[in-house]
Amino acid sequence: MRRRDEVDFTEFATAAVRRLRRTAYLMCGDWHRAEDAAQDALVRVYKAWHRLDHRAGLNTYAHKAVVSVVLDQAKRPWRREHVVGRPVDQPADQALADPAGTIDDRLLVIQALAELPPRQRACVVLRYYADLSLEETASVLGIGVGAVKSQSSRGLATLREVLDRPELEEPVDDREEVLS
Amino acid sequence: MTTEIKDLLAGAADDTAQPLHHSIDDVVRRGRRGLRLRRAGVIAAGAITAGAVVAGVTTWSDGSGNPLNGVQPAGPPATGKLLPLQPPPSSLTDAQIIKRCEPQDKQWQRGSRKAGGGTGSLTGWKIAVNQAKGTWFRAILVSPDRKSWAFCQDNAGTGAPRDNYLREDLKWQQDFVVWTDRDGAEGTVPKNVAAVDFEVDGIVSPATVKNGFLLWYAELTPNEVRDKPIWAIYYDANGRELARFDSNVYNPWQGYNADRKPVYPE
Numbered sequence A: 001m002r003r004r005d006e007v008d009f010t011e012f013a014t015a016a017v018r019r020l021r022r023t024a025y026l027m028c029g030d031w032h033r034a035e036d037a038a039q040d041a042l043v044r045v046y047k048a049w050h051r052l053d054h055r056a057g058l059n060t061y062a063h064k065a066v067v068s069v070v071l072d073q074a075k076r077p078w079r080r081e082h083v084v085g086r087p088v089d090q091p092a093d094q095a096l097a098d099p100a101g102t103i104d105d106r107l108l109v110i111q112a113l114a115e116l117p118p119r120q121r122a123c124v125v126l127r128y129y130a131d132l133s134l135e136e137t138a139s140v141l142g143i144g145v146g147a148v149k150s151q152s153s154r155g156l157a158t159l160r161e162v163l164d165r166p167e168l169e170e171p172v173d174d175r176e177e178v179l180s
Numbered sequence B: 001m002t003t004e005i006k007d008l009l010a011g012a013a014d015d016t017a018q019p020l021h022h023s024i025d026d027v028v029r030r031g032r033r034g035l036r037l038r039r040a041g042v043i044a045a046g047a048i049t050a051g052a053v054v055a056g057v058t059t060w061s062d063g064s065g066n067p068l069n070g071v072q073p074a075g076p077p078a079t080g081k082l083l084p085l086q087p088p089p090s091s092l093t094d095a096q097i098i099k100r101c102e103p104q105d106k107q108w109q110r111g112s113r114k115a116g117g118g119t120g121s122l123t124g125w126k127i128a129v130n131q132a133k134g135t136w137f138r139a140i141l142v143s144p145d146r147k148s149w150a151f152c153q154d155n156a157g158t159g160a161p162r163d164n165y166l167r168e169d170l171k172w173q174q175d176f177v178v179w180t181d182r183d184g185a186e187g188t189v190p191k192n193v194a195a196v197d198f199e200v201d202g203i204v205s206p207a208t209v210k211n212g213f214l215l216w217y218a219e220l221t222p223n224e225v226r227d228k229p230i231w232a233i234y235y236d237a238n239g240r241e242l243a244r245f246d247s248n249v250y251n252p253w254q255g256y257n258a259d260r261k262p263v264y265p266e
Helices: A003-028 A031-050 A057-075 A091-098 A103-113 A118-128 A134-141 A144-164 A172-179 B002-012 B025-062 B094-111
Strands: B127-131 B136-142 B148-155 B165-171 B186-189 B193-200 B203-206 B209-211 B214-219 B229-235 B241-246
Touching: A003 A031, A003 A057, A003 A103, A003 A118, A003 B025, A031 B025, A031 B229, A057 A118, A057 A134, A057 B025, A091 B165, A103 A118, A103 B002, A103 B209, A118 A134, A118 A144, A118 B002, A134 A144, A144 B002, A172 B025, B094 B165, B127 B209, B127 B214, B136 B186, B136 B214, B193 B214
Parallel strands: none
Antiparallel strands: B127 B136, B136 B148, B148 B165, B186 B214, B193 B203, B193 B229, B209 B214, B229 B241
């Protein structure tokens, strides 16, 4: 890669890494795996840099890579991986200091996401967290726009049910998406 | 409403308390290395093809007119990837290693995957084998009754290899079966095994074998070893191969390999 390209890539990666990691975290529920996935995804972007559309395709490709890495991770027999809730050197009182229960709520969302099938989870995360369009989500997952609509709709419904957040008012745009 | 779900997702993904452990420079380095390996692979493939043609003409045909009289050209050679030398044992005492492993052991016991490793502290456990380099060490610990073992990887610094821990009942270990991930492999070896080599892309790297266990350290990028075997080759004291096992968890990349069996020489 030429020096100029590498500077451009570094700029892109610096801006994207945390967002990709957060997307991966919502997909897998483990910050360590999420960081690995974001890194692996960015390495893929680096290798494909010269053939990507830098105006429109970078974000979609990076998300495609990170989702692919997370789904691959889930298929592997990682018998040794052990989810550690907090760094072992972090004082316990610091980890437990959460009077407002915010961390509990976050974990509930992660647990609820984990109950969704991988494809539905990916649709929900990409549509409602990463703010990708229907077309971009379809491109990332390699499925049709109709499948994205139905998977997102089912995923949302399950999420609401698990989180006990009934839908108060169905938004017009969502209804149109599902029915179209 | 979807805005409520969006807010919940954004809140759940809040990473303000989760600093990044790797820099973008690490990504760039890995990317450069990947491109170099890819180019080396293309060059090697070209060289193999050219070599095979020459060898096929000069050796395979043997000039006698009978194509079967010659010697079959060798299989595909290495891509040039270098495996790291196995690190020496730690300068820490056994007690110091066990003390460093205790926090991870407590975490493990709080988790759901106990795998029969037993409860209780690591008091009285012995270090069967260990390796160390820089700020990290990896060690295999054995319980006093020799029924349980633990693998402990501890890095006091940042970056790879990361902390990793496993504690299991030894009865779950199968002879001649060991799995390799990005940091290498660890496991038991049968009593009649004197040495274990790991072979990647035709390059051989001997594991550290001691007290019935093995440790093999590697710095593997999953993409580089996907869909290819990483052979763990077990030898007896006479250098005779007893068995080999494809230890690569990334082979196949998107497949199922839990039923993989060791291959025994005929």
